Amino acid sequence: MIERSKEISTLRTLLRRHRVVGLIGARQVGKTTLARSLAQAWPGRVEYFDLENPEDQARLADPLLALKPLRGLVVIDEIQRIPNLFPVLRVLADRPQRPARFLVLGSASPELLRQSSESLAGRIVYHEVGGFSLEEVGVANQSRLWIRGGLPRSFLARSAAESHEWRQGFIRTFLERDMSQLGFRINATAMRRFWTMLAHYHGQIWNASEFARSFGVADTTVRDYLDRLTSAMVVRQLPPWHENVAKRQVKSPKVYIADSGLLHTLLNLRIQADVEAHPKVGASWEGWVLEQVIRRLNADRQECFFWATHGGAELDLLVVRGRIRCGFEAKRTVAPSFTASMRHALQDLRLDRMDVIHAGDRTFALADRVRAVAACRLLEDLGPL
Numbered sequence: 222m223i224e225r226s227k228e229i230s231t232l233r234t235l236l237r238r239h240r241v242v243g244l245i246g247a248r249q250v251g252k253t254t255l256a257r258s259l260a261q262a263w264p265g266r267v268e269y270f271d272l273e274n275p276e277d278q279a280r281l282a283d284p285l286l287a288l289k290p291l292r293g294l295v296v297i298d299e300i301q302r303i304p305n306l307f308p309v310l311r312v313l314a315d316r317p318q319r320p321a322r323f324l325v326l327g328s329a330s331p332e333l334l335r336q337s338s339e340s341l342a343g344r345i346v347y348h349e350v351g352g353f354s355l356e357e358v359g360v361a362n363q364s365r366l367w368i369r370g371g372l373p374r375s376f377l378a379r380s381a382a383e384s385h386e387w388r389q390g391f392i393r394t395f396l397e398r399d400m401s402q403l404g405f406r407i408n409a410t411a412m413r414r415f416w417t418m419l420a421h422y423h424g425q426i427w428n429a430s431e432f433a434r435s436f437g438v439a440d441t442t443v444r445d446y447l448d449r450l451t452s453a454m455v456v457r458q459l460p461p462w463h464e465n466v467a468k469r470q471v472k473s474p475k476v477y478i479a480d481s482g483l484l485h486t487l488l489n490l491r492i493q494a495d496v497e498a499h500p501k502v503g504a505s506w507e508g509w510v511l512e513q514v515i516r517r518l519n520a521d522r523q524e525c526f527f528w529a530t531h532g533g534a535e536l537d538l539l540v541v542r543g544r545i546r547c548g549f550e551a552k553r554t555v556a557p558s559f560t561a562s563m564r565h566a567l568q569d570l571r572l573d574r575m576d577v578i579h580a581g582d583r584t585f586a587l588a589d590r591v592r593a594v595a596a597c598r599l600l601e602d603l604g605p606l
Contacts, residue, residue, distance in 0.1 A: 223357050223373070225251070228350055229259050232324070236294070240314040241323045241345040245330065247454035247479065248399055249391060250352045251373045252326045256296050259324070266293030272302040284309040292320045300325040301403065307341060314344045329403055330452045349454075352376070352480060354516040360597055367509045368493045370482020381492050388486040392416075395455070405449050411436075415446045419456065420478055420487035424504035426529070427458070427473045447476065455479050457512075462526035462539050466569045471529040481509040503553050510551040510578045510596060511538050517603055534565035539572075542606050548575040555581035559588045567591065576603065 232255065235242045246252050253271075260267040268291050270277045281287050284306050288295065300306055310323055325345075352371025355363060369375045369384045372391070378384035396409040396416075418435065422428075432443040450456040458474040478484035484505055490496045496505060515525055520540050529535040538549040548566055550557075557579040567575055567590065575591045584594050584602045594602050 223353055223377075225255060225258070225357060227356070228255055229262070231348060232259050235346055235348055236322050236324065239322075239344075239346045240319060241310055241325065241341055243345050243347040244324060244326045244350060245347055245454070246328070246350040247352075248328050248395060249372050249374060250350055252328075252350060253298055254373070255350060256298065256324060256326055260294065260296060263294045266291075267296065268293070269296045270298065272297065272299040278303070281306070285312065288313055288321075293322075294324060295321050296324045296326070298326045299328065301327050301329055311341055311344060314341065328399070328453070330454055349522075351512070351516065355513045356517060356600055360600060363597065364493060367481055367506065368485060368496055370480040370485070372480055372482060375482045384482070385486060385491045388482055392483065392486060395453075400449070400453065403453055405453075407446070407449065412446065412450075415443070416450065416455075417487050419447070419450070419476060420484050421501070422476060423478050423484055423501060424475065424507050426471055427476050429473075455483065459511075459525060459527045459538070462528045462541070462570070464528070464570055468534070468569070469531040471531065475527050477508040477511075479512070481505055481512075484508070506553045506580070507537060507551040511549065513599060514538060514549050514576075514578065514603065515540075517599065518606055520606075528566060528570060530565075534562045534569070536563075536566040536570065536575075539570065540606065545606050546570060546572050547606055548572045550575070550577045552577055552579045554579055557581075557587065557593045559591055563591065564588075 232242065232244065244252050244256065260269060270281060272278055281303060288309060297306065313321065314323065353366060353373060353376050354371065355366060358366050358376070366376065369378070375384045375388050378387055396412050400407060400409070400412065415436070418432065427447065429440040429444050433440045436443060447456065447458070451458050455478070457477045457479045459477065460474050461471050463470055478487065485496055488499065488501060490499055496502055518540060524540050524542050526539045526541065527537060528539050536548045537551055540547045540549070548570065550563065557577045563575060566572065572590065576594045577587060577591065578594050578596050578599065580596055582595050582597055584592060584598050587593050
């Protein structure tokens with residue numbers, strides 16, 4: 222059992238401050254387990270509704286009648302299955318005494334759960350949860366986390382074969398059942414082809430025309446596919462940063478499969494030796510490292526970018542928080558060096574600092590405001606923004 226005390230503490234704090242808290246994340250990242258752990262330690266009364274359970278759906282046939290008398294903490298799991306709950310929650314959240322706090326769980330982004338933004342504007346705050354992070358499993362399990370990914374049942378499987386088998390089943394079920402439950406009416410076979418093709422472009426700049434030619438459809442169609450997987454939180458789009466410099470800058474996002482374990486399964490890589498022999502090993506490691514950096518810094522999606530120019534200068538990750546700008550590069554090498562691309566990024570973006578995450582075992586200075594940070598020392602040496 223992996224303790225997720227930091228996530229539980231964050232949820233507890235948010236529930237003290239806000240009337241409604243939305244816990245969002247992809248399928249099988251552990252949202253329900255987190256909510257139940259929080260409920261067990263909650264000091265007052267707790268009522269739990271799982272909207273994948275027909276009995277709980279029946280209890281909420283008249284939601285205002287069912288929810289109005291409740292006190293304490295009310296947890297509603299998979300809320301996207303009954304969208305008409307959001308107007309009811311607005312009414313209940315506006316009561317003057319506020320007898321209940323609501324924790325709602327959803328397997329989609331806030332943009333997809335548009336009912337909540339329309340009905341609960343100013344009343345709800347979202348907290349996004351991912352799979353296990355390096356901070357939760359420990360540096361000793363770094364390789365296992367990279368190869369298997371952070372989805373709890375994949376990471377905790379008894380063997381590599383069992384983990385790969387579970388991920389295969391997850392992908393199939395996600396495409397055939399979960400996507401339709403999220404309101405997406407897309408052929409599962411076509412989406413599997415698209416998702417697999419996207420895995421081969423992991424860590425690259427999005428090119429809609431190239432994908433459209435491969436599928437024989439319009440650019441807008443493949444863009445819609447990408448946005449739907451992003452809304453389901455199984456793909457991350459890293460938007461480009463535009464700086465006022467006299468250089469032509471890339472304006473398309475970078476795309477990553479959000480979970481490294483799912484990436485490896487889409488590429489049919491079963492064990493670590495398969496991953497390390499594959500041409501995408503560098504991109505896989507880069508995406509995994511950047512995800513750990515984002516998690517470690519508690520960075521919101523709105524704070525994370527990449528930067529690139531058509532002249533070849535590039536920065537893997539730019540985190541902007543207020544007036545602070547920090548850059549991050551991921552290099553799967555034990556001897557990173559300070560490159561011309563890094564120098565351009567440091568100067569053009571006016572970075573406060575740059576960290577180059579590498580595969581060695583030492584952290585050391587590369588240049589003024591530039592450090593080489595060992596991935597195995599990420600938890601100790603990656604300072605706050």
